[in-house]
Amino acid sequence: MIVKTIFSGFGGQGVLMMGYSFAHGAMSEGYEVTYLPAYGAEVRGGTANCTVAVGDEEIASPIASEPDYLVVLNTPSLYTFQNRIAGGGLLFLNSSIISARPSRQDMEVFAVPASDIAEELGNARAFNTVMMGAFLKRTSLVKPEIYLKSLETVMGSKKKAVVEINRKAFSAGYDFLKA
Amino acid sequence: MQGNRIIGEAAIRAGCRFYAGYPITPQNEIPEYMAENLRKVEGGVFIQSESEIAAINMVAGAASAGARAMTSSSGPGISLKQEGISSMAAQELPGVIVNMMRGGPGLGNIRPSQGDYFQATRGGGHGDYRTIVLAPGTCQELADLTMDAFDLADRYRIPVVLLADGMIGQMMEPVVFKEPKPRQYSADYVLKGAGTGKAKTIKGLILDPLDMEEHNWKLDRKYRVIAAKETRCEIFNTDEADIVVVAYGTAARVAKGAIKRLGDHGIKAGLFRPISLWPFPTEELRRLAGTRKEFFVFEMSTGQMLEDVRLALQGYADIAFHGRPGGVVPTPVELANVIVRQYRRDR
Numbered sequence: 440m441i442v443k444t445i446f447s448g449f450g451g452q453g454v455l456m457m458g459y460s461f462a463h464g465a466m467s468e469g470y471e472v473t474y475l476p477a478y479g480a481e482v483r484g485g486t487a488n489c490t491v492a493v494g495d496e497e498i499a500s501p502i503a504s505e506p507d508y509l510v511v512l513n514t515p516s517l518y519t520f521q522n523r524i525a526g527g528g529l530l531f532l533n534s535s536i537i538s539a540r541p542s543r544q545d546m547e548v549f550a551v552p553a554s555d556i557a558e559e560l561g562n563a564r565a566f567n568t569v570m571m572g573a574f575l576k577r578t579s580l581v582k583p584e585i586y587l588k589s590l591e592t593v594m595g596s597k598k599k600a601v602v603e604i605n606r607k608a609f610s611a612g613y614d615f616l617k618a
Numbered sequence: 619m620q621g622n623r624i625i626g627e628a629a630i631r632a633g634c635r636f637y638a639g640y641p642i643t644p645q646n647e648i649p650e651y652m653a654e655n656l657r658k659v660e661g662g663v664f665i666q667s668e669s670e671i672a673a674i675n676m677v678a679g680a681a682s683a684g685a686r687a688m689t690s691s692s693g694p695g696i697s698l699k700q701e702g703i704s705s706m707a708a709q710e711l712p713g714v715i716v717n718m719m720r721g722g723p724g725l726g727n728i729r730p731s732q733g734d735y736f737q738a739t740r741g742g743g744h745g746d747y748r749t750i751v752l753a754p755g756t757c758q759e760l761a762d763l764t765m766d767a768f769d770l771a772d773r774y775r776i777p778v779v780l781l782a783d784g785m786i787g788q789m790m791e792p793v794v795f796k797e798p799k800p801r802q803y804s805a806d807y808v809l810k811g812a813g814t815g816k817a818k819t820i821k822g823l824i825l826d827p828l829d830m831e832e833h834n835w836k837l838d839r840k841y842r843v844i845a846a847k848e849t850r851c852e853i854f855n856t857d858e859a860d861i862v863v864v865a866y867g868t869a870a871r872v873a874k875g876a877i878k879r880l881g882d883h884g885i886k887a888g889l890f891r892p893i894s895l896w897p898f899p900t901e902e903l904r905r906l907a908g909t910r911k912e913f914f915v916f917e918m919s920t921g922q923m924l925e926d927v928r929l930a931l932q933g934y935a936d937i938a939f940h941g942r943p944g945g946v947v948p949t950p951v952e953l954a955n956v957i958v959r960q961y962r963r964d965r
Contacts, residue, residue: 459790466792474790478644478728500875501789504951 441494442580443503445520448512448533450487453567456593457510458489461571464581464589465493473501486515493580510574512553512567514539531574533566549573549616556611565608572612583613621757622787625716625780626651628764629688630659632798634714636680636687638665638673640695643728644784645718648690661685670695674702674715681711682820684808686768686801690716692784693734694725696742703777704743707837708822710807712771712778714764715749719783721945729945730785730868735922738781739896746834748841750778750848751895753866757791759893765798772803774844781895783918785868785947844897851899856888856906861961864890864903864927865916868947873916875950876957883958887914895923900930907935912964914957915939918947936964 444461448454455476462474476489490506492498505525511517512533521541524530528546535554551573557566568590575581581589587609591602619627626648629637637652649666656662663680667673673689680687691699696717706713719734721727738751750770752763760782767778809818824830852870855877856862865873870891877887890906890913892899907913913935915924920943927937938960942948 462790472792475785476788478784478788499878500871500950501785501791502872502875502947502949504875504949 441492441496441498442507442578443490443492443505444508444510445488445490445503445506445523446510446512447486447488447516447520450485452487452512453564454487454512455489457567457571458491460586460590460593461574461581462491462493463593464586465491467585467589468581470494470580471496471498473498475501486519488516488520508574508578510570511537512570513537517541529577531570531577533570535566549577551612551615553612556615557608560604560607560611562604562608565604568605568608569612569615572609572614573616574612576613576616583609619757619793620647620788620790621760621782622647622718623651624757624760624793625690625764626655628761628795629714629768630655630662631795632686632765632768633801634686634688634768635659635661636663636677636685637689638667638676638680638687639689639691640667640670640673642692642695644720644730644787645690645692645716647787648716648718670698671702674699674706677713677715678702678706678709678711681706681713682709682807682809684805684810686712686772688714688716690718692718692720692728693722693731696734696737700737700743703749704741704745704747705822706777707741707743707747707749708745708833709820710775710837711820712768712775712803714767714771714778714780716780717782718787719781721943727945728784730783730918730947731943731945732783732867732869732918733922733943734781735895735917735919738779739898739926747837748844748896750774750776750844750897751781752778752850753781753893753895754786755852755867755870755891755893757786757789757793760786761793761795763893765796769799769802770848772801774840775803775807776840776844781867783868848894849897849899849902850893851902852889852891852893853902853906854889854891856890856910858886859888859910860886861912861914861957862888862890862906862910863914863916863957864892864923866892866895866923869916869918872948872950872953876953879950879954880957883954885958885961887957892923898926898930900926903927903930904932904934907931911935912961913937914960916953917941919943
């Protein structure tokens with residue numbers, strides 16, 4: 440089994456952090472894992488994306504020709520990647536700021552109003568963690584407790600408030616999708 | 619851990635105590651890691667030099683004084699370092715030079731590429747010399763080969779080039795650092811300062827042509843020993859293969875992904891992956907040509923390693939080629955489609 444996920448959005452939305460923390464969590468679960476950021480002359484407000492491959496066998500290519508899962512945080516990312524996703528793949532989108540929907544019918548779409556949920560919790564910036572909650576609820580690749588520990592490790596923040604809001608945001612996203 | 623940072627950590631664990639470099643994307647995390655961590659070990663010195671040429675000459679200086687020393691750069695910066703690498707080859711100084719390749723020629727771009735194969739495997743600078751060239755394909759290999767590079771540099775008193783690219787430098791994979799071997803080298807060349815025994819010189823200027831010729835043959839004998847003893851490669855899935863893909867580094871990863879998909883098209887494919895680019899694993903590849911007749915070379919260049927493959931196979935087998943130069947990394951699906959087309963055309 441090898442599953443590949445592309446996370447994509449504006450620079451500054453935390454796209455790379457989502458991929459990195461997910462990869463770290465998958466590693467803690469004992470999977471083989473690769474994390475590949477798109478690098479370049481990236482700027483805040485530009486586009487950013489990363490590819491995470493998770494498997495129980497050697498991962499040959501860290502590049503995803505046809506990602507199984509796609510997490511998009513802005514509309515340009517949806518247009519860029521919607522045709523790459525594998526048939527039967529899962530698409531998670533932040534419906535608070537993306538009104539467009541893919542024209543393809545051969546995938547399952549999860550519209551999560553992540554920014555609205557995060558704002559209600561008191562920190563709009565935590566919307567990426569809301570998305571991660573929904574993503575991991577549906578994909579079950581990393582257990583919530585393990586993911587949250589990885590998130591805290593890679594963020595390196597000792598501020599209790601940051602840890603608290605991320606835990607709340609994750610749970611809200613996790614509970615938003617029915618099992 | 620990120621590829622570039624892995625190189626830094628592996629180097630420090632291998633006993634590297636001197637690093638000099640000048641920033642260039644996509645390898646900046648190497649000097650960043652060295653700046654942060656080299657000072658934490660006893661005797662560790664980090665210098666952000668004023669230029670690439672200064673960096674390689676500082677590495678030569680540190681090597682003359684007996685230190686394990688390293689510098690790193692990418693394409694344009696490596697070109698600048700060639701004068702120093704040629705000097706180190708002449709002076710038989712050990713050292714590790716990391717090249718995280720990017721699109722070229724010229725300043726090119728900062729995307730992953732394999733266009734520096736000729737430069738790395740043919741010496742790169744002026745004069746009659748070679749450097750050992752190791753090409754890691756995974757983050758784990760970055761760790762292992764960085765350590766091995768220091769051992770090889772000491773064993774043969776030779777500059778060793780670690781040749782990878784922006785993709786492997788930027789990506790992250792889990793990694794386990796092996797226990798470094800105790801350093802073994804003959805320190806008789808090391809300059810220790812005045813009053814510490816017989817006077818020694820390390821020089822590359824040998825004006826008498828007969829003396830220079832003798833020195834060239836001496837280096838050549840060393841290179842022959844290395845060519846005989848230090849080839850490395852990975853052979854994957856070739857037993858039943860109809861077609862053998864030859865690729866190294868990042869291209870080999872894409873190729874492996876493509877090979878897994880070729881089964882769906884009813885094509886059995888295997889992979890021959892050189893890990894040492896110089897010395898090139900010629901004998902190993904030739905042995906394979908004894909049983910397999912169809913080879914497919916894939917590089918992120920217009921075809922450089924292709925020449926070494928042709929030299930190795932010498933007409934014994936058919937060789938097809940696919941290249942994506944300039945900083946393009948194709949997907950495994952794209953490569954698989956090209957191989958399928960090639961395979962069908964031949965039938």
